Amino acid sequence: MEQRRSPRRTWYLGLSGATDVVTRSRTFARRALIAWHWLPAAVDEDREAADDVLLLVSEVVANARLHGGGPAALLLHCTGDRLRIEVTDASPDPPVPVRPGPGPGAAGSGRPSGGHGHGLMIVERLARRWGFLRHPGGKCVWVEVAVPGPVRDAWPGGGRPVPGTGA
Structure with a gap:
């Protein structure tokens, strides 16, 4: 397992x-x-934001473990206004949340979900945005959340990265 940390804003964890x-x-x-x-x-609001990030990481990594053949890597990238969580796995299949109501992937649709897909509903509720990108050898599921005010305010330039700092 490889870990790369930066005092800047990108951290990488190899999980293969x-x-x-x-x-x-x-x-x-x-x-x-x-x-x-x-x-x-x-x-409390900032503590809740941090708890939400840990829950989102858990959900996306667990989905890669259960449905993607296992996560290959976790990447965290924090800027002045957002934190992006990326998890790669070997499956090109898109993540499919279970939705209420009729239709494919819906709860009560007659299509058995096997109890799966509910974690993505958590992702949808907590994330500012989320999605996935296919790449050769699988996909990357990404999630973005807003950076709490005190963290954002601590950035040089009041939340805007300073040119030339790499931050």
């Missing part, structure tokens, strides 16, 4: 062949949030 990938990913994400001053949070 790793065991207990959800726990490893949450621990890794928690360390990144601490480095980026999301944690410890003095305000």
